[in-house]
Amino acid sequence: MTKILLVDDHPAICFALKVLLEKNPDFTVTTSSGENLLALLHRELPSLLILDLELKNADGLDLLPRIKHHFPALKVLVYTNHPAGIYALRTLKAGASGFINKSLALDRVEPVCQLLLDGYHCFPEETLTHVVEAAEVKNDPQTLLASFSDREIAVLNYLRQGKSNKEVAERLALSNKTISTYKARMMKKSGVEQFEHLFDLITPPEPDA
Known part of the structure; x- marks a missing residue:
């Protein structure tokens, strides 16, 4: 069984996404509003973290490097209303494995989760283009x-x-x-x-x- 921790302080989103993801018989989903997140991660030890950037008691982008410091192997999918053009590359640099905007249909989330668990990265195309261009400049x-x-x-x-x-x-x-x-x-x-x-x-x- 693959453990997923969903961190979002909107109960309706947590409920809907949990129901959708657990249609996959291999997934079991725990939800959280983000309080005491590091302690929760130590207790749950999930394989995948789905993280909103805008939380009531914390900033997801600020949390992300600390999460990856403590759990370097943890796959992190950023799931947020924040625009990809501003935040996707930042989350990639901070250690995220994927980025999805909440404007996309909910059924887009489960396939991305599976790809991340299989070792892939999933970001908007323009984000990866920026990475390639930066690498070309350095070379x-x-x-x-x-x-x-x-x-x-x-x-x-x-x-x-x-x-x-x-x-x-x-x-x-x-x-x-x-x-x-x-x-x-x-x-x-x-x-x-x-x-x-x-x-x-x-x-x-x-x-x-």
């Missing part, structure tokens, strides 16, 4: 370098030359902490896991033999 060295400030490029160059954080800080009249901040910013912009991977962006090409 293009020239575009990525253009996103770095002049000072960040200077720091990157000095570090590529083998200088320490302290030496770079002295050359640029900055503190060690500031150099570390610049490095963190560049890693965040590029998405690399090791700073040294950025050196290839500014390494001059070898002359032709």
Whole structure:
């Protein structure tokens, strides 16, 4: 039996969605208004959480990263009245596996739940397009370098030359902490896991033999 926790503070929606989902004999649904949600998740240990973003006592988008921190394997379907154009990408980045607007027919929810449980992600097409475009930007060295400030490029160059954080800080009249901040910013912009991977962006090409 697959346990689903439905978090929405509208009783009518909870009732209707619970009845619809439990037509699937593999699903058992518990409903909640969202109070003490983390404690409830620890107690219920569901395979899927259906989460509204607008709750009386909490904000779903604020809760989502904390939920994923405590339950990284939990599938989360955001089910909300909030517009996808503003919120879908944000929920994806916060750890959600899917996003459905409440304006869609209720019978659209159960197939999406099944897809999420099978390991798929379900978001509006434009959301995934944004993700692909962002990945393409990160994979293009020239575009990525253009996103770095002049000072960040200077720091990157000095570090590529083998200088320490302290030496770079002295050359640029900055503190060690500031150099570390610049490095963190560049890693965040590029998405690399090791700073040294950025050196290839500014390494001059070898002359032709």
